[in-house]
Amino acid sequence: MDQPNLIDYRLLVDNMTTAILLADRDLNVFYLNSACEALFDVSLLRASGQPVLNLLHMPNDEFNTQDALRNTLSTGQPYTRREATISVNFKDIHVDYTVSALNYDKPYHPLLIIELNPRDRMLKISKEENFIQQHQVARQLIRGVAHEIKNPLAGIRGATQLLARSLNDPEYAEFTDIIISEVDRLRNLADTMLGSRQLPSYQAVNVHEPLERVRSLIANQTKKRVQLIRDYDLSLPDVLADRDQLIQVMLNISVNAVQAMNENKDFFVDEQPQLILRTRIQRLVTINGVIHRSMVRIDIEDNGPGVPEDIIESVFYPLVTGRAKGTGLGLSIAQNIMHQHQGMIECQSVPGKTIFSLYLPWEASHVAK
Numbered sequence: 559m560d561q562p563n564l565i566d567y568r569l570l571v572d573n574m575t576t577a578i579l580l581a582d583r584d585l586n587v588f589y590l591n592s593a594c595e596a597l598f599d600v601s602l603l604r605a606s607g608q609p610v611l612n613l614l615h616m617p618n619d620e621f622n623t624q625d626a627l628r629n630t631l632s633t634g635q636p637y638t639r640r641e642a643t644i645s646v647n648f649k650d651i652h653v654d655y656t657v658s659a660l661n662y663d664k665p666y667h668p669l670l671i672i673e674l675n676p677r678d679r680m681l682k683i684s685k686e687e688n689f690i691q692q693h694q695v696a697r698q699l700i701r702g703v704a705h706e707i708k709n710p711l712a713g714i715r716g717a718t719q720l721l722a723r724s725l726n727d728p729e730y731a732e733f734t735d736i737i738i739s740e741v742d743r744l745r746n747l748a749d750t751m752l753g754s755r756q757l758p759s760y761q762a763v764n765v766h767e768p769l770e771r772v773r774s775l776i777a778n779q780t781k782k783r784v785q786l787i788r789d790y791d792l793s794l795p796d797v798l799a800d801r802d803q804l805i806q807v808m809l810n811i812s813v814n815a816v817q818a819m820n821e822n823k824d825f826f827v828d829e830q831p832q833l834i835l836r837t838r839i840q841r842l843v844t845i846n847g848v849i850h851r852s853m854v855r856i857d858i859e860d861n862g863p864g865v866p867e868d869i870i871e872s873v874f875y876p877l878v879t880g881r882a883k884g885t886g887l888g889l890s891i892a893q894n895i896m897h898q899h900q901g902m903i904e905c906q907s908v909p910g911k912t913i914f915s916l917y918l919p920w921e922a923s924h925v926a927k
């Protein structure tokens with residue numbers, strides 16, 4: 559491969575996962591890279607020229623950040639702070655950061671380079687990786703069990719049909735019919751546990767198309783009891799996906815939300831049950847160690863009672879259910895489909911606000927063969 563002679567440094571910095579912030583000698587923002595935009599949830603355009611201390615706003619800052627920054631500017635002496643708490647959109651996040659000076663010995667254009675590493679994100683990544691591995695083991699286990707259940711069922715069904723024929727007595731037909739219909743029920747369950755056997759067929763999909771499909775299915779099912787709200791970013795790029803599988807994922811999640819709201823009517827005093835379908839571009843998402851610069855995000859949000867606290871950590875595992883008649887397979891299958899698409903599902907839930915977010919890559923190169 560040819561070695562490029564010239565590296566576009568801006569591109570390089572923008573592709574780094576470390577958040578980089580440059581400040582001028584008046585301690586105003588001069589530049590931030592993409593990771594930094596994502597960290598502070600602000601665009602370069604908006605942040606440019608703003609005081610750096612607005613971003614590095616630290617509640618109860620005993621350490622005088624302003625003095626420390628000025629000190630580095632004047633002496634060139636770098637410093638690092640670990641586990642500093644900064645506040646972004648009223649939420650505390652924990653970062654390690656290093657401040658150093660560029661051109662500090664030339665009096666004209668000294669710049670401060672501030673490199674930030676959010677600690678929370680690191681924790682989240684390792685948790686996710688762990689989760690994905692465990693999820694795959696659990697999926698294999700389930701598939702193995704489903705196979706073992708399915709094999710003898712065909713034999714039982716065939717033998718029962720023979721038995722029914724040779725008995726030729728309507729009185730017994732009732733019993734043989736029960737055996738056959740129960741066997742069929744079990745076979746359907748095993749099929750669900752096995753998941754789709756069809757290989758996904760990828761095509762360019764505008765996610766709003768399957769979303770609208772799901773919306774009308776849910777609207778039909780719930781009549782007007784649930785208010786359906788659309789909040790779409792119509793400029794989203796297409797994703798490469800299996801359309802039918804995407805519909806299954808969106809439907810599994812929406813049906814869960816509707817069930818949670820319908821089965822807990824007491825929860826709604828003043829409000830009406832609501833299902834919000836939202837689409838956005840999400841910057842910098844890490845899935846199984848792969849960093850995606852930007853992904854398509856689909857939120858399915860409801861204002862129901864929330865995922866029961868005792869299963870929130872394990873909702874995506876097969877057979878985990880909070881409902882008496884649940885199978886606990888819906889979310890596990892949905893997560894599996896999303897993994898095949900190099901995407902994932904995330905869940906955050908408190909009473910009154912539950913969001914399942916689907917992330918899908920839109921670059922063709924990230925999609926599995």
Ligand SMILES: Nc1ncnc2c1ncn2[C@@H]1O[C@H](COP(=O)(O)OP(=O)(O)O)[C@@H](O)[C@H]1O
Pocket residue numbers: 810814815816818860862863864865866873878879880881883884885886887888889890912
């Ligand atoms: N939007 C939601 N609100 C509250 N609980 C939910 C929601 N989505 C999922 N859950 C919980 O997660 C469980 C697992 O869901 P799922 O895997 O689809 O299995 P099932 O629907 O068969 O129980 C549900 O039983 C329910 O307790």
Ligand SMILES: [Mg+2]
Pocket residue numbers: 810813814887888889
């Ligand atoms: Mg379900």
